[in-house]
Amino acid sequence: MSEALIITPLYDREAPGGLAIIMTEVVDLGMIDLRGLPKDKKFMDAAKAALGIALPTAPRTSAGMGDIVCLWMSPDQWLITCPRKAVGGLLAKLNASLEGIFSLAVDMSDARTIIRLEGDRVRETLMKGSSIDFTQSGYEAGTVRRMLFGEIAAMVHVVSEKPDVFHLMVFRSYAHHAWDWIEATAMKGSEVEFLSSAEAPPVV
Amino acid sequence: MLVITCPVCGVEGEEADFHCGGEGHIARPATENPDGISDDAQRDYMFMRKNPKGVHFERWRCDRGCGKWFHACRDTVSMQIFGYYGITQRPPAALLKKADPLWQAHFEAAKKPSAKKAKS
Ligand SMILES: [Zn+2]
Numbered sequence A: 001m002s003e004a005l006i007i008t009p010l011y012d013r014e015a016p017g018g019l020a021i022i023m024t025e026v027v028d029l030g031m032i033d034l035r036g037l038p039k040d041k042k043f044m045d046a047a048k049a050a051l052g053i054a055l056p057t058a059p060r061t062s063a064g065m066g067d068i069v070c071l072w073m074s075p076d077q078w079l080i081t082c083p084r085k086a087v088g089g090l091l092a093k094l095n096a097s098l099e100g101i102f103s104l105a106v107d108m109s110d111a112r113t114i115i116r117l118e119g120d121r122v123r124e125t126l127m128k129g130s131s132i133d134f135t136q137s138g139y140e141a142g143t144v145r146r147m148l149f150g151e152i153a154a155m156v157h158v159v160s161e162k163p164d165v166f167h168l169m170v171f172r173s174y175a176h177h178a179w180d181w182i183e184a185t186a187m188k189g190s191e192v193e194f195l196s197s198a199e200a201p202p203v204v
Numbered sequence B: 001m002l003v004i005t006c007p008v009c010g011v012e013g014e015e016a017d018f019h020c021g022g023e024g025h026i027a028r029p030a031t032e033n034p035d036g037i038s039d040d041a042q043r044d045y046m047f048m049r050k051n052p053k054g055v056h057f058e059r060w061r062c063d064r065g066c067g068k069w070f071h072a073c074r075d076t077v078s079m080q081i082f083g084y085y086g087i088t089q090r091p092p093a094a095l096l097k098k099a100d101p102l103w104q105a106h107f108e109a110a111k112k113p114s115a116k117k118a119k120s
Helices: A041-051 A084-097 A122-127 A171-183 B040-047 B093-098 B102-110
Strands: A022-026 A027-036 A061-063 A068-074 A077-083 A103-107 A112-117 A143-149 A153-161 A163-171 B003-005 B010-014 B019-023 B056-060 B067-077 B081-086
Touching: A022 A171, A027 A041, A027 A084, A041 A103, A041 B056, A068 A153, A068 B019, A068 B081, A084 A103, A112 A122, A122 A163, A153 A171, A163 A171, B019 B081, B056 B093, B056 B102, B081 B093, B093 B102
Parallel strands: none
Antiparallel strands: A022 A112, A027 A077, A027 A103, A061 A068, A068 A077, A112 A163, A143 A153, A153 A163, B003 B010, B019 B056, B056 B067, B067 B081
């Protein structure tokens, strides 16, 4: 038997030198789209039984344990990330657990790509492409935010802080657009110094 | 610029983060009566809008947030938003009082037993 070959959307891209952040494509994460009603106790219990974690119900939050992370997308939608090779098993477990319950679980691993952004300049870089102030409170580790980024639909997951690690998720067909946008806006020398304590230039 | 707050997920964003779905509370006559739609009723449903100069009820979608639809009460002149309510709900009394008289007439007519119940 021949092995299935996974070609990720950004296999042909590598971050150039001279960036203020570290950017890489995440190639080993799979994604499952899960829908169901949070008011349905049976659904919530069945999802918890399969995932080992209770689905987060507060907007823009996530819950994670080990390899499995549940990202809140909507009051009735979650994106589950897990190692790509574990998707099949987890999906089977979910579907078995959700049998007969009004819900939907689908492997969406190839619908989106995840770009990992790391460094002190990540928030500033993302702010160049969106209307969101990532320096506000409310964007701590674990936060999930769907947004308009660089004119496309995107979602950001604050994986950790100090140093900042963000996952930017965009649809596969927009992968190059998002990558090129970040490459251009994260160039050293293009910092807006918004987050620095540098003094304002004199007014003349 | 319009700054909108999603009543479903609480996210605040500018106009481009949302999507306007046009006038709210438009009942589709064919839903109630698929066989006996008059041309006039279908025309009104398709094309006739209140389009008031003043306080209006619209449908909006939290396009880049939770993806849910909701109703907003907006002044079409000043762009001020007075409030939000659920996509399956009628406007709260306080907002209806503020709204253009066309809207009060709309919900008065919907109340009459002869009128088909307007579904949003
Ligand atoms: Zn929302």
